[in-house]
Amino acid sequence: MFALLVEDSPTQALLTLAELEKVPNVKVDHAVSLASALEFIQRKRYHVIFLDLTLPDSVGDETVRRFCGAAPELAVVVLTNHDDDQQALMALEHGAQDYLLKAKIDAESLSRSFRYAIHRKRAEILVREARDAALEANRQLERRMRQIDCMYGVSRILESPELPLQVALEQVVAKAPSAWLRPETICVRLSCLPGLLPSGIVQTPGFVETAYRLEAQVFAGSRPAGRIEICWTETPPAEGDEAFSTSERELVRELARRIGLALERACVQKELVQLATTDFLTDACNRRHFMQSTAAEIQRAGRYGRPMSLLMIDLDHFKRINDERGHAAGDEALKAFVVMARDLLRDQDIIGRMGGEEFAIALPETALNPALVVAERLRIRLAGLQVPVGGGEPITLSASFGVAECKVGAGEGLEACLGRADAALYRAKAMGRNRVEPAE
Numbered sequence: 001m002f003a004l005l006v007e008d009s010p011t012q013a014l015l016t017l018a019e020l021e022k023v024p025n026v027k028v029d030h031a032v033s034l035a036s037a038l039e040f041i042q043r044k045r046y047h048v049i050f051l052d053l054t055l056p057d058s059v060g061d062e063t064v065r066r067f068c069g070a071a072p073e074l075a076v077v078v079l080t081n082h083d084d085d086q087q088a089l090m091a092l093e094h095g096a097q098d099y100l101l102k103a104k105i106d107a108e109s110l111s112r113s114f115r116y117a118i119h120r121k122r123a124e125i126l127v128r129e130a131r132d133a134a135l136e137a138n139r140q141l142e143r144r145m146r147q148i149d150c151m152y153g154v155s156r157i158l159e160s161p162e163l164p165l166q167v168a169l170e171q172v173v174a175k176a177p178s179a180w181l182r183p184e185t186i187c188v189r190l191s192c193l194p195g196l197l198p199s200g201i202v203q204t205p206g207f208v209e210t211a212y213r214l215e216a217q218v219f220a221g222s223r224p225a226g227r228i229e230i231c232w233t234e235t236p237p238a239e240g241d242e243a244f245s246t247s248e249r250e251l252v253r254e255l256a257r258r259i260g261l262a263l264e265r266a267c268v269q270k271e272l273v274q275l276a277t278t279d280f281l282t283d284a285c286n287r288r289h290f291m292q293s294t295a296a297e298i299q300r301a302g303r304y305g306r307p308m309s310l311l312m313i314d315l316d317h318f319k320r321i322n323d324e325r326g327h328a329a330g331d332e333a334l335k336a337f338v339v340m341a342r343d344l345l346r347d348q349d350i351i352g353r354m355g356g357e358e359f360a361i362a363l364p365e366t367a368l369n370p371a372l373v374v375a376e377r378l379r380i381r382l383a384g385l386q387v388p389v390g391g392g393e394p395i396t397l398s399a400s401f402g403v404a405e406c407k408v409g410a411g412e413g414l415e416a417c418l419g420r421a422d423a424a425l426y427r428a429k430a431m432g433r434n435r436v437e438p439a440e
Contacts, residue, residue, distance in 0.1 A: 003029070003047065003048045008032045010103060033057050037049070047384055051078055075117035078099040120393070149178070149179075151258075153175050154258055169192075172203060188229070190218075193226055214249060216252045231269055241434050295413075308364055309368060311374070312422050314358050314359075316397070341359075349364070396432065401419075423440070
């Protein structure tokens with residue numbers, strides 16, 4: 001085994017070396033300064049360092065601290081001229097394993113201290129390794145618990161029936177950084193294809209796009225639906241620390257999978273709602289949805305004392321179009337009417353197909369006279385419309401209109417108001433069609 005004596009006094013060095021030579025199976029080298037000692041340990045592996053506290057280039061506790069900092073795996077025995085327990089304790093606190101008084105050095109004490117220092121250093125290394133392993137295990141456990149907690153929270157958010165999809169995904173993006181040990185350094189961005197989200201992009205505040213990131217594609221069913229990105233705002237962590245660990249890759253893929261499921265459910269729900277509320281041919285509201293939406297508007301108008309009007313519309317001589325040009329041409333005419341009407345109407349106005357060629361339009365915040373103006377504009381625009389149909393001349397259309405203002409102050413309901421508008425419609429048809437008639 002090998003020992004290194006670090007002693008600048010030639011006399012003390014000779015005395016100590018003479019005693020060390022009596023220790024069996026130990027070979028000794030000699031250094032006269034801290035700098036030369038550090039050079040020795042770079043060239044050779046030593047088991048124990050016998051270190052004088054007073055050297056030309058370092059004195060006292062600083063000597064122990066500097067040496068143990070440079071060689072934390074080496075056993076150190078401090079040599080001192082003074083019977084100073086406090087200094088010895090300080091040396092042990094700074095990394096030494098034992099200390100000897102120079103006046104009491106002999107082969108037996110050196111041999112005992114040699115063995116003791118080696119065993120204590122080995123024990124310290126084992127304790128340190130066990131402590132580091134426990135810390136790493138705790139760190140891995142905390143990381144896993146954070147990931148599990150994050151995914152549990154994400155599932156609760158995405159499965160909540162009360163949250164709109166946009167709000168749910170905003171909460172998911174805000175929750176995602178909590179899966180990392182240092183969430184403040186994580187930014188998240190979710191990009192969705194047009195039509196899936198109103199905004200198209202959801203991201204954490206202050207998102208910074210960096211080269212160091214994880215990302216995964218989001219699929220709604222089998223269709224690509226977007227992408228989720230996890231970015232680090234600071235310098236990338238050291239490899240082996242948090243740099244793209246397997247669990248982090250799996251986490252991002254799982255986030256993408258769950259978001260994809262939510263988008264797929266939203267698409268299916270949207271299709272179901274559309275099927276339940278929309279006329280399949282014209283894309284206007286179907287009769288049931290029109291009645292529900294308009295009834296709600298009438299209640300609101302009655303609650304706040306605001307005007308509300310209804311239009312009943314019937315396309316003139318529509319049977320002739322079907323008979324002469326075919327049902328496909330009739331379908332094109334119906335769709336063209338709805339497109340034209342939506343172009344003139346406001347966003348809050350409601351158009352519904354009541355059956356066949358008959359339509360109804362609800363005009364919130366609209367009294368009778370403004371409603372008559374709207375009906376006349378629709379009539380004029382429709383009269384000038386030409387609907388292209390393959391293999392023949394374009395179709396021209398006209399319509400008859402009945403207009404009624406709902407008597408919300410008198411408690412008139414939807415059915416009664418529609419009845420008055422319908423009566424006005426039949427009066428318009430009886431008076432020659434292609435005209436607007438107000439209800440009585």
